[in-house]
């Protein structure tokens with residue numbers, strides 16, 4: 206089995222998701238090639254070579270790929286898939302954008318959002334907002350799939366020398382133009398990759414009072430998350446939303462504060478290793494998935510907990 210991993214990167218930095226993708230890919234085979242698309246990729250290629258298990262780095266460098274937009278590149282990517290048993294990418298915005306078009310070019314089905322690998326052709330993926338798990342078996346000659354990276358551990362480092370291949374790249378005719386890049390500046394860890402996440406719900410009542418969540422997150426070195434109700438109420442920006450229509454997280458510790466536990470929220474956090482819920486209603490559904498539950502008023506519990514820590 207030879208597996209082609211398409212890696213994301215930004216401004217010379219490899220995305221953390223690639224470490225998790227490599228772990229998933231190693232369950233499929235030993236020959237792991239990582240494809241990088243962009244321009245001036247030498248620095249990123251070095252970062253990829255250092256990931257344990259990677260056997261080759263393939264560079265598709267062209268000035269028309271410098272923006273990171275992947276529109277128009279699917280035909281070339283499909284041609285680079287030749288000879289591989291699997292082509293995998295993280296189930297991120299980019300993965301969900303590029304891979305279905307690559308699958309269509311190859312004439313095979315798209316296998317989306319897998320969370321477990323049972324064999325080279327059998328995978329598990331959540332459906333109905335995570336309420337059921339589908340087992341998917343594919344007979345396609347190449348399996349094209351996106352991977353929910355939070356379901357796989359990060360790969361370690363290696364010092365082995367890895368071959369680097371430069372691919373001939375034709376000019377890409379992109380129908381999308383990059384006008385501006387607006388990155389959220391935060392000193393906190395990235396929500397999707399954080400080991401600790403503290404999330405607040407509607408009960409926080411205001412943007413100012415949401416600072417109680419931020420204080421606890423900072424004390425624990427964690428990321429801040431939120432329910433959709435908190436986002437809709439304007440307490441935080443929507444990039445912090447956890448759930449079916451937000452981010453899917455699986456940290457070591459997830460603390461849900463003033464969140465009822467609607468299925469759409471659970472779909473984004475119930476795979477967390479340890480779940481702590483703080484809610485004043487002892488019947489709140491969040492307690493059904495919580496490892497530790499504290500029934501109490503968050504406005505007295507949170508300051509006391511943060512002070513104690």
Ligand code: FAD
Pocket residue numbers: 405406407408431432433434435446447448449450451462463464465466467468469470473483484485486489501502503504
């Ligand atoms: P509520 O349901 O209002 O719960 C507030 C909780 O706070 C209650 O349990 C209450 O007991 C508790 N509380 C109140 N005061 C205090 C206090 N002083 N101290 C302690 N506890 C207190 N939701 C998401 O989160 N993420 C999603 O991605 C998402 N996607 C959706 C997609 C669709 C298609 C739909 C229809 C809905 C989606 N939702 C999503 C919304 C979801 O159904 C819920 O409405 C939402 O999660 C509720 O947010 P909440 O728990 O903060 O608010």
